Amino acid sequence: MTILRIAFLCLLSQWCMAQDDLSKMFDKDTPKEHTPVIATYKSTRIIQGHSTEMLKKRELDFRVAHRFGDLGGEFGGSKTFFGMDNSTDIRIAFEYGITDNLMIGVSRAKGSGDLSQLYEGMAKFRLLQQTTDDHVPVSLVVFGNAVVSGMTSSKTVSDPSHFEQFTDRMSYTGQVVVSRKFGERLSLSLLPTYVHRNRVGYMDQNSILAIGGGGRFKFSKRMGLLVEYFYPFRNQESKDYYKTLGKQFYNPLAVGLEIETGGHVFHINFTNSTAILENQFIPETTSSWLQGQFRWGFNISRRFSL
Amino acid sequence: MKKLLALLAASMLTAPLFAQDIYSCRNVSLSFFSEAPMENIDAKTDKGVSAINLKTGNVYFKVPVNTFQFKKKLMQEHFNENYLETDKFPSAEFKGKLLNAPDFSKPGTYEVNVEGTLSLHGVDKTYREKGTLTVGDKQITLHSGFNVKLADHQIKIPTLVIKNIAEIVAVKIQAAYEPK
Numbered sequence: 362m363t364i365l366r367i368a369f370l371c372l373l374s375q376w377c378m379a380q381d382d383l384s385k386m387f388d389k390d391t392p393k394e395h396t397p398v399i400a401t402y403k404s405t406r407i408i409q410g411h412s413t414e415m416l417k418k419r420e421l422d423f424r425v426a427h428r429f430g431d432l433g434g435e436f437g438g439s440k441t442f443f444g445m446d447n448s449t450d451i452r453i454a455f456e457y458g459i460t461d462n463l464m465i466g467v468s469r470a471k472g473s474g475d476l477s478q479l480y481e482g483m484a485k486f487r488l489l490q491q492t493t494d495d496h497v498p499v500s501l502v503v504f505g506n507a508v509v510s511g512m513t514s515s516k517t518v519s520d521p522s523h524f525e526q527f528t529d530r531m532s533y534t535g536q537v538v539v540s541r542k543f544g545e546r547l548s549l550s551l552l553p554t555y556v557h558r559n560r561v562g563y564m565d566q567n568s569i570l571a572i573g574g575g576g577r578f579k580f581s582k583r584m585g586l587l588v589e590y591f592y593p594f595r596n597q598e599s600k601d602y603y604k605t606l607g608k609q610f611y612n613p614l615a616v617g618l619e620i621e622t623g624g625h626v627f628h629i630n631f632t633n634s635t636a637i638l639e640n641q642f643i644p645e646t647t648s649s650w651l652q653g654q655f656r657w658g659f660n661i662s663r664r665f666s667l
Numbered sequence: 668m669k670k671l672l673a674l675l676a677a678s679m680l681t682a683p684l685f686a687q688d689i690y691s692c693r694n695v696s697l698s699f700f701s702e703a704p705m706e707n708i709d710a711k712t713d714k715g716v717s718a719i720n721l722k723t724g725n726v727y728f729k730v731p732v733n734t735f736q737f738k739k740k741l742m743q744e745h746f747n748e749n750y751l752e753t754d755k756f757p758s759a760e761f762k763g764k765l766l767n768a769p770d771f772s773k774p775g776t777y778e779v780n781v782e783g784t785l786s787l788h789g790v791d792k793t794y795r796e797k798g799t800l801t802v803g804d805k806q807i808t809l810h811s812g813f814n815v816k817l818a819d820h821q822i823k824i825p826t827l828v829i830k831n832i833a834e835i836v837a838v839k840i841q842a843a844y845e846p847k
Contacts, residue, residue, distance in 0.1 A: 383718040383727035386691065396733065400748040417740035545754060582749050624741065666739040
């Protein structure tokens with residue numbers, strides 16, 4: 362009887378095969394690959410801070426970032442055409458993908474804050490990339506830069522821009538960016554950041570830790586809304602001291618629109634920070650949204666495959 | 668009872684023959700090409716699977732769309748993210764039938780016509796295309812090429828980049844089948 366049963370099963374299996382649903386025969390060998398999640402953001406930046414996106418191998422990204430003057434407040438309004446007549450910072454950069462997981466870049470930024478005429482060298486490395494099956498739940502990159510100011514040393518010894526030696530011109534940023542794409546529309550990031558400036562003003566902090574948060578909500582295939590916020594952990598004495606000088610520190614908050622047009626990515630954004638580089642906008646933002654001291658700006662990224 | 672057993676035994680013997688009816692290929696190579704004023708686009712994959720039932724003339728293809736490799740990786744990202752939406756529609760599938768099945772027992776090269784449904788980007792469309800089948804010893808190879816009109820599958824190209832992407836894409840298929 363067992364034989365019969367086996368025979369019957371054999372027969373049945375043949376019959377199934379002859380049934381001709383050829384699609385079934387590949388069902389079992391669909392590869393269980395950990396497919397990487399792509400396009401968490403459309404660009405290597407969220408707004409000011411880095412995203413977990415990388416340039417691909419042998420890709421060159423030409424970037425221009427621009428921040429105008431205050432839209433409102435004392436220096437804004439119609440007399441400067443809402444800040445358009447001024448520029449608080451401009452950065453021009455060439456960034457390059459050495460591998461899919463390592464990119465480097467050089468840039469020049471005008472600078473806004475204590476130091477100006479900035480030259481930046483940077484590197485970014487991806488350690489983890491989120492996968493669709495959650496085998497890796499997040500993407501993680503580390504970013505670091507070194508910035509040197511080319512400005513003439515101030516004659517006033519107490520100025521942060523008085524340089525006794527070359528290293529006084531230097532500042533550094535180290536950052537970890539963790540992102541997760543939740544479905545098609547929403548991406549969120551966390552950006553623990555460390556900024557070190559070799560020379561700062563009296564009672565200012567050489568080293569400052571900050572935590573950043575950012576995200577994107579995509580409302581169409583090519584457009585998304587961006588938000589980014591940094592909270593620098595500046596000590597109270599420093600804050601109090603600067604308050605007595607009439608200078609108050611604010612946390613940089615930026616909102617933006619991400620628009621992709623093929624090889625270009627445009628960002629139009631509004632932010633209270635004046636500077637573009639992490640080394641400045643995290644520890645040196647002294648303008649406030651609430652006083653109309655925010656500006657519009659843009660980031661343009663054009664990628665070339667070399 | 669004995670008769671039944673004998674019958675079963677006989678049908679079991681025919682089993683290998685039965686199986687020979689189905690030929691399959693697990694590394695179908697597919698490529699597509701589009702010529703556009705700004706830049707040509709071409710991409711390749713060899714991750715397709717396919718099977719032919721020689722007896723019924725049924726043909727089946729399946730391709731994981733995100734396995735297409737582009738020279739420009741940014742293009743590849745846009746292809747997956749914006750155009751083919753591979754998150755939502757991971758694979759393209761074709762189910763069809765040979766309209767003029769050749770005599771597979773005789774080696775040779777045959778022109779065949781196939782008709783069936785291509786499901787791409789979540790949209791089904793009936794295609795009737797030509798191909799060349801070469802029947803060899805224990806192997807059957809297939810070459811075919813056809814055009815896909817992006818609009819037919821609701822693959823939308825924004826006007827801003829219309830110059831970069833052709834509206835019709837030429838697809839080429841190559842497969843070497845062996846008995847299952």
